[in-house]
Amino acid sequence: MTRRRGLRAPAGSPIGSYVPGNGPLHRLSPGVKLLALAAFAVGIVATQQALAPIPALVCGLAALALGLLAAVIAGLRGRRLLRVALGFAVVGALVFAFQAWQHGPVRALTVTSGLFALVIAASAVTTSTRAEEMVDAITRGLRPFRRFGVDPDRVGLAFSLAFRALPEAFRIAAESRDAARARGLSRNPRAYATPLVIRMVAHARATGAAMQARGLGDD
Known part of the structure; x- marks a missing residue:
């Protein structure tokens, strides 16, 4: 399968983009890191x-501390770490409010801390692993499942597109917000949402056209 290059999150993305380094997490193979992340989530x-x-709350806070430690070891510090935290803030606040309403503050803090721990841990993986290496690891890991009808190359392509689409969505959202603010319309949701939706649809159509031009998805 052709290796995919240049699949890095933009500097303004709240997702941890790859940071070159030679630390313990950088030296681990992508497959091991992905399996560890899956086990972390299950735990x-x-x-x-x-x-x-x-x-459960103690375990959630311990998981958050472990995720933060992994992020620091991976090189996700300072503004990069703050960007991840701010990217999670809105979702985290909504999750906390809903859980507090349904189950009380202890349960809300447990769920929110666990979710944030998983976000931080995932960011540590993306910070210490090139996106194309993760895609290749996923593709190799799925090859034994060909006998069950799984197409590893298509799954790898789906992950590759996700790695590109999420940071691109954040970039377009930030640019749309800045454009609305520059026009003095920062409090007008239509001034932000309309160009965001139009640009995201245009990006999706361009991606689909590029895939079709390469003979992907014709079936």
Whole structure:
């Protein structure tokens, strides 16, 4: 499969973009990091479901501390780490408010801290791993499933597009917000949402046209 290059998040993206380095996480293989991230996510969900509220909260905070440690080791510090936190802030506030309303503040803090821990850990993986290496690792890991009808190349392509689309969506959203602010319309949701939707649709159509020109998705 052809290796994909240049799949890095823009500097303004709240997703941790690749930072060159030679630390412990950089030296781990992409497959090991992805498996560890999956196990980390399963562990967070399992402890929240199996433990009493206070022990679950302690585990959630411990997971958050572990995620922050991994992020620092990966090179996700300072403004980069703050950008990830701010990118999560809105979603985190909504999750906390809903959980607090339904289950109380302890459960809300447990769920929010676990979710933030997973976001930080995922950012540590993307910070210490080139996107094309992750795609290749996913493709290799899925090859044994060909016998069950799984197409590893198509799955790898889907992840490749996701790695490009998410940072691009954040970039377009930031540019649309700045444009609305420059026109003095920062409090007008239509001035922000309309160009955002139009540009995102245009980006999706351009991506589809590029794939079709390469003979992908014709079936």
